[in-house]
Amino acid sequence: MLQGLIAKLAVQHDLNDAEMLQLLTSTDSETNKLLAAAADKQRRAVYGDAVYIRGLIEFTNYCKNNCYYCGIRAGNCHVERYRLTKEEILACCAEGYALDFRTFVLQGGEDPYFTDERMCDIIRSMRAQHPDCAITLSIGEKERASYQAYFDAGANRYLLRHETALDEHYGMLHPASMSLANRKRCLFDLKEIGYQVGSGFMVGSPWQRPENILADIRFLQELQPDMIGIGPYITHAQTPFADKPSGTAEQTLRVLSMLRLLFPYALLPSTTALGTIAPNGRELGLQAGGNVVMPNLSPVSVRKKYELYANKICTGEEAAQCIVCLKARVEAAGYRVVVDRGDVKR
Ligand code: 5AD
Numbered sequence: 001m002l003q004g005l006i007a008k009l010a011v012q013h014d015l016n017d018a019e020m021l022q023l024l025t026s027t028d029s030e031t032n033k034l035l036a037a038a039a040d041k042q043r044r045a046v047y048g049d050a051v052y053i054r055g056l057i058e059f060t061n062y063c064k065n066n067c068y069y070c071g072i073r074a075g076n077c078h079v080e081r082y083r084l085t086k087e088e089i090l091a092c093c094a095e096g097y098a099l100d101f102r103t104f105v106l107q108g109g110e111d112p113y114f115t116d117e118r119m120c121d122i123i124r125s126m127r128a129q130h131p132d133c134a135i136t137l138s139i140g141e142k143e144r145a146s147y148q149a150y151f152d153a154g155a156n157r158y159l160l161r162h163e164t165a166l167d168e169h170y171g172m173l174h175p176a177s178m179s180l181a182n183r184k185r186c187l188f189d190l191k192e193i194g195y196q197v198g199s200g201f202m203v204g205s206p207w208q209r210p211e212n213i214l215a216d217i218r219f220l221q222e223l224q225p226d227m228i229g230i231g232p233y234i235t236h237a238q239t240p241f242a243d244k245p246s247g248t249a250e251q252t253l254r255v256l257s258m259l260r261l262l263f264p265y266a267l268l269p270s271t272t273a274l275g276t277i278a279p280n281g282r283e284l285g286l287q288a289g290g291n292v293v294m295p296n297l298s299p300v301s302v303r304k305k306y307e308l309y310a311n312k313i314c315t316g317e318e319a320a321q322c323i324v325c326l327k328a329r330v331e332a333a334g335y336r337v338v339v340d341r342g343d344v345k346r
């Protein structure tokens with residue numbers, strides 16, 4: 001029944017609000033299948049069967065913020081906190097390089113220990129050790145001058161999900177000390193400085209309605225990011241949202257396919273959260289329009305401590321094991337892991 005709308009979206013790469021809401025609220029599995037098929041056709045037209053890998057290094061789980069949904073929020077006193085040293089980070093990169101990674105993502109909580117000076121020192125060392133690799137940062141909201149300093153030190157990309165694009169909903173997911181306005185300011189600063197920018201949001205976060213996802217899409221159309229990361233919201237027991245239900249794979253996959261058709265050029269990760277909520281979630285994400293996976297390169301000893309949500313996958317495997325497993329999964333799903341920085345094809 002929604003076939004006409006999907007065809008229209010595939011040609012125009014946009015729909016009006018009413019049409020978009022029709023797709024977002026549809027619950028039949030046929031719609032998901034048709035959307036995934038159209039999205040896969042679109043991704044193959046731009047990226048072929050290539051899947052880009054990004055080596056994720058979770059280098060600190062200290063965080064000064066208290067986002068209500070997040071397991072490593074400052075208020076969670078059950079978390080065993082850790083920081084990796086520069087030497088440990090560089091060792092993760094060296095191991096990753098030998099395993100064909102050409103992009104490293106430094107992700108962490110907003111940890112004041114990592115001053116601009118310390119960050120720039122780490123970035124410069126990574127840049128010197130791996131001149132042919134992309135360096136991605138995912139360390140939250142900073143002043144523009146800090147973003148500029150990291151960029152000058154050699155960082156190329158920045159991931160900062162906007163989380164939700166309406167003020168009221170943003171206020172329900174975050175304490176009053178955080179604001180959507182500042183998050184948006186960060187994203188536009190990052191773009192202006194020259195980073196390849198990634199944004200995104202959780203699907204099925206508490207109180208999220210189809211109208212929220214529509215607003216997220218409209219905001220992304222304004223921002224025109226290079227990467228868009230979405231995954232299901234997954235409940236974590238040690239947060240104020242412990243009793244809130246998780247999002248679903250179906251809803252996440254539907255939105256992922258819509259994003260592929262809305263942003264044909266975009267880098268869309270099939271996320272670890274999606275792989276956590278459904279047994280073959282990452283494979284399904286690739287078949288629904290995703291073209292990036294972000295395996296963990298953090299030392300196994302710290303992996304379980306970086307628990308944003310419950311039951312996160314791949315926390316027990318060495319990087320080498322994980323990449324062998326992942327390559328097999330990607331190939332079984334009909335795609336190919338490539339040795340490439342995986343820059344955006346605009
Ligand atoms: N479930 C799913 N995703 C989460 N994130 C944080 N907490 C959760 C959760 N409970 C996501 C946020 C953040 C990214 C690093 O992880 O969207 O931007």
Ligand code: FES
Nearest residue numbers: 314317322325326
């Ligand atoms: Fe990590 Fe399979 S991808 S163990």
